[in-house]
Amino acid sequence: MKKYLKLVNFEFNRVVKLFIVLLGITLVVQVAGVIIKSKDYLNMANEKINEDLIPKAQFLTDYGQFSFLHIIRSLWFVGPIALCAAGVAFYIFLIWYRDWVGKNIFVYRLLMLPTTRFNIFFAKISNILIMTLGLVAFQLILLPLEAMVLKWMVPDEFRNDMGIEEMITSIPELNIIIPSSFVELILYYGAGLMAVSILFTAILMERSFKWKGIIAGVIYSAIAVIVFISPVLLQEFVLNSYFYPMELFVIEIVMAVIVLAASVWMSGFLLKKKVTV
Known part of the structure; x- marks a missing residue:
C-alpha cells in the first residue's frame, strides 16, 4: 500500500x-x-x-x-x-x-x-x-x-x-459531472472508471504488440462495449422487454463490474508479461 x-x-x-x-x-x-x-x-x-x-x-x-x-x-x-x-x-x-x-x-x-x-x-x-x-x-x-x-x-x-x-x-451535462445523489455519483464515475480501464488496456496492447496491438486494442474495446450493453440489446431485440427496469439495471451493473475486472486483469497481465520498452 x-x-x-x-x-x-x-x-x-x-x-x-x-x-x-x-x-x-x-x-x-x-x-x-x-x-x-x-x-x-x-x-x-x-x-x-x-x-x-x-x-x-x-x-x-x-x-x-x-x-x-x-x-x-x-x-x-x-x-x-x-x-x-x-x-x-x-x-x-x-x-x-x-x-x-x-x-x-x-x-x-x-x-x-x-x-x-x-x-x-x-x-x-x-x-x-x-x-x-x-x-x-x-x-x-x-x-x-x-x-x-x-x-x-x-x-x-x-x-x-x-x-x-x-x-x-x-443543465443535464452539469448534472452528470456533479451528480445530485451518492448513487448517481457511484454510477457515473463507475462508468467513467470502466471506460478508462478499457482505454488503458487498449493502450497497453498497443505498447505490447505495436501495430498488431492497435488492432487488438480496437477489437478488445469493441468487445468490452458489446459485453456491457449486451443485456440492453437482448432486452430490446430478443427478449421483448422480459426484465423489469430494476432487474436490467442490476444486470448492467454486474456486466460493468465484469468488464472492469477483465480490463484490470488484462492490463496487469500485459504489464507483467508482454509490455516491452
Missing part, C-alpha cells in the same frame, strides 16, 4: 502543472463570464429603460430577470468545463505514452521498481480519478463564488437568485 501511495503521489506531481493551469483557466474564464454577461444585461436594461423610455416593469416582463442560467448556458461557463474534460481525456493517453518518450526512457525505471506492476496500473488510473474529482470539486467551490459576484453586480429587482442545486440541475 505504501509503495502504491508513493506511485500515486509521484504521478500526481507529474501532472500538477496541467492541473493548476486547468483550474486557473476555469476560474478566470468563468468569473469573467459572470462579469461580462451581467454587464451586458445591465447595459441592455439601461438602454431600454433610460433611452427607449420603457417602464421598468415592462422591461422585466419582456426580458425577464437576470439569473445564473444566462451564465451557465453561455460559452463562458461551459467552455472551461469542456476544456477540462478534453484535458483529462488527453492525459489518459499521455500518462502512458510520455513514459516512452526521450533517450532515457522513463518506463525502464518504472517497470524495474521493487513493487508489483499492478501498482503502476492502479496508480495511473487513481491519478486520473483524483484529477477528475479535483476539477469537479473546484467547480463546486466556484459556483457560490460566482453567484456572489452576480449579486454584487446586478441589483435585486433585476436579479433572480438560484440555489446551488438549482444551478446544477438546470
Whole structure:
C-alpha cells in the first residue's frame, strides 16, 4: 500500500502543472463570464429603460430577470468545463505514452521498481480519478463564488437568485459531472472508471504488440462495449422487454463490474508479461 501511495503521489506531481493551469483557466474564464454577461444585461436594461423610455416593469416582463442560467448556458461557463474534460481525456493517453518518450526512457525505471506492476496500473488510473474529482470539486467551490459576484453586480429587482442545486440541475451535462445523489455519483464515475480501464488496456496492447496491438486494442474495446450493453440489446431485440427496469439495471451493473475486472486483469497481465520498452 505504501509503495502504491508513493506511485500515486509521484504521478500526481507529474501532472500538477496541467492541473493548476486547468483550474486557473476555469476560474478566470468563468468569473469573467459572470462579469461580462451581467454587464451586458445591465447595459441592455439601461438602454431600454433610460433611452427607449420603457417602464421598468415592462422591461422585466419582456426580458425577464437576470439569473445564473444566462451564465451557465453561455460559452463562458461551459467552455472551461469542456476544456477540462478534453484535458483529462488527453492525459489518459499521455500518462502512458510520455513514459516512452526521450533517450532515457522513463518506463525502464518504472517497470524495474521493487513493487508489483499492478501498482503502476492502479496508480495511473487513481491519478486520473483524483484529477477528475479535483476539477469537479473546484467547480463546486466556484459556483457560490460566482453567484456572489452576480449579486454584487446586478441589483435585486433585476436579479433572480438560484440555489446551488438549482444551478446544477438546470443543465443535464452539469448534472452528470456533479451528480445530485451518492448513487448517481457511484454510477457515473463507475462508468467513467470502466471506460478508462478499457482505454488503458487498449493502450497497453498497443505498447505490447505495436501495430498488431492497435488492432487488438480496437477489437478488445469493441468487445468490452458489446459485453456491457449486451443485456440492453437482448432486452430490446430478443427478449421483448422480459426484465423489469430494476432487474436490467442490476444486470448492467454486474456486466460493468465484469468488464472492469477483465480490463484490470488484462492490463496487469500485459504489464507483467508482454509490455516491452
